[in-house]
Amino acid sequence: MSQHHTTGTGAGAGQEFWDARYLESDRIWSGNPNAALVTEVTDLAPGSALDLGCGEGGDAIWLARRGWRVTATDISGxxxxxxxxxxxxxxxxxxxxxxxxxxxxxxxxxxxxxxEGGFDLVSASYLHTPGDMPREQILRRAAAAVAPGGVLLVVGHAGPGPFDPEAHHDMYFPTPDDVFVSLELPSGAWRVERAEEFERTQNGPDGRPGLRRDNVLRVRRAAA
Structure with a gap:
């Protein structure tokens, strides 16, 4: 199972919620980097990176081992x-x-x-959480943190998981186009490099694999 990043605020989804969630087990996620991050970042020259909602560090560690200087943040200490x-x-x-x-x-x-600005890569992977979270506002700040010529990568779920489709019935899962529109990027200042859904295998609670649809948006800021 790939690492799912988490952050947020609101009823039931603040620091105490996520600290308790991580204390349920010695390891919540696999420790591997998210597959979409590997696909989208492998061809980029290392520089400065911001990992939003880093969880147990799978993505940040992968980036650092490839020569990136990483700032990694999460709500959970x-x-x-x-x-x-x-x-x-x-x-x-x-x-x-x-x-x-x-x-x-x-x-x-x-x-x-x-x-405002300075990161060659800003990665926001699976910023989904129970409760209220101003996701669009956070992603607009993420875009503002990208340096000229840099990349914003947003990866998210396209819908609920295959094992319990009713578990997140009240959660909004935007499409890549929805995310792009919500960023409110200045016309001509950014180039869309990828905006699509993809399918991946996710293991369920019983260890059996199932297919899940996710989506990815990769946009590059124009060079100064």
């Missing part, structure tokens, strides 16, 4: 402590990843050039 431990176990240099705790609805990491 438990997840961040675990991610830092996994990074040490993987032999990642301590200064390769800056682990920061943020409720992205309330605070946002600064880039190398300050609050």
């Amino acid at each position: 438990v997840a961040l402590d675990r991610a830092a431990l996994h990074a040490r176990e993987a032999g990642v240099a301590e200064d390769a990843i800056d682990w920061q705790r943020h409720d992205l609805a309330l605070s946002f990491p600064e880039g190398p050039e300050g609050p």
Whole structure:
């Protein structure tokens, strides 16, 4: 199972919720990077990266091992402590990843050039959470944090999982086009490089695999 990133605020979905969720098990996610991240980032030259909702650190560690300088953030301090431990176990240099705790609805990491811009890659993978979360606002801030010539990558679920389709009946799953429109990007300042749905295998609670549809939006900011 790929790592699902989580963040958010609102009833039942703040820091206490996610700390308790991570304390349920020694490892929630697989530790592997998300497949869509690997597909979309492998061809990019390493630079500075921002991983929004880093969870237990699978994506951040993969990026750091490929030479990226990573700022990784999550709402859960438990997840961040675990991610830092996994990074040490993987032999990642301590200064390769800056682990920061943020409720992205309330605070946002600064880039190398300050609050607005500076990251060559901003990755927001599976920013879904129970309760209320201003996802569109967070993603607009994510776009603002991308340096000229850099990439914003947004990966999300296209619908509920195959094992319990009613589990998230009240959750909105935007299409790649929905995400692009919600970003409100200036005309001519960004180029869409990929906007599509894809299918992947996800293991259920009993370990048996099932197919799940996700989506990906990759946009590049125009060079200065």
